[in-house]
Amino acid sequence: MTQSRSSLISLVDTPYYHCISRCVRRAFLCGEDKFTGQSFSHRRQWVVERMHCLASLFNIDICAYAIMPNHYHLVLRADIEENQNLSNEDVCRRWCQLYSAPPLVSRWMEQQLNTHAEQEVALEIIGNWRKRLLDISWFMRCLNEFIARKANKEDTCKGRFWEGRFKSQALLDEEALLACMAYVDLNPVRAKMADSVEHSEYTSSFERVHGVTHNEDPHEHPFREKLLLGFVGDEHQANPQGIPYSLIILSCWTGQGAFFVKTNEVRFAHNTQSC
Known part of the structure; x- marks a missing residue:
């Protein structure tokens, strides 16, 4: 039997999740x-x-990703503290960039509500929006629906674009998180789409190394939205938040070299032995 998403995602246990969506056509x-x-x-x-645009609106960070021919991988982190610190006005501003506000909330934002009952209803709606800004299911919904509509319009067709609802897996500790990030970044190498992670376009490792998603003019596709979540640990203990690591090897032999997580970069180490 299919499990409800609420039973698969529990931010009390872990804020990190590996999500996968696959095409049907x-x-x-x-x-x-x-x-x-x-x-x-x-x-x-x-x-x-x-996904970068959504990360700047949701209180969800992107740790790793890989865009493959008929599916994609995302490693996401829900930022509970940031979500709690948002003002109601900030919640409205973010959510209304995705969906239109009901008249009652629009009047609340303009301070035109006259009764206590109206105030309570408006704040209840905003409270639901706050929960959604921390909800990985809503993040994936806003991503997949947008891509499906755009692809269907380009293909001049209707119907499902995605196989079904996205799959998710909780990453309960640091080892699981780093192993999953390595798995995601190495997808194009395993599929023989690239000979090393340094040349694996449309992956988080490529973005961390080059600052862009693919081999194009950096000024053509600059990132104007929220960047990938950085790393903390060792010399970066003072960083307020990020992916935890302690000079751990993030990925193993790729054919041309192993790459290691070091500060906020991905540094390559060429050698002749498998990790």
Whole structure:
């Protein structure tokens, strides 16, 4: 039996989750359709830009990602403290960039409510929005729905674009988190789409190294939204928050070298032995 999402995601146990969404159609999320010769590679940029935009609105950080031909991986972190510290006005401002506000909340924002009952109802709605800004299911919904609509419009068709609801897995400790991040970043290497993580376009490791998603002019696709979550540990103990590590090897042999997490960069170490 399918489990409810609330039973799969518990921020009390861990703020870190590995999420996967897969396409249902032969048209693919990106890549080239061998039957028609049409390329859908530009859709990878759609996903990256949308998820960065959503990360700047939700209280959810992106730790790692990889955009593959017919699916994508995300490692997300829910920031409970940031969510609690948002003012009601900030909650409204963020949510209203995604959806229109009901008239009652619009009047609350303009300080035009006259009764206590109206105030209570408006604050209840805003309270629900606050919960959604910390909700990974709502984050994935806003990402997948946007991509599906845009792809269907481009393909001039209707119907499902995604296989079903996204899959999620809780990452309960530091080892699980770093192992999952390595797994995600190494997806293109295992699929023989790239010979090393340094050349794996549309992955978090490529973005951390180059500051962009793919080999294009850095000024063509600069990141204007929220960046990837950084690292804390060792010489960066003073950082307020980030992915925990203690000079741990993040990923193993990739064919050309191993890469290590060091400060907020991904540094490559070429050697001849597997990790």
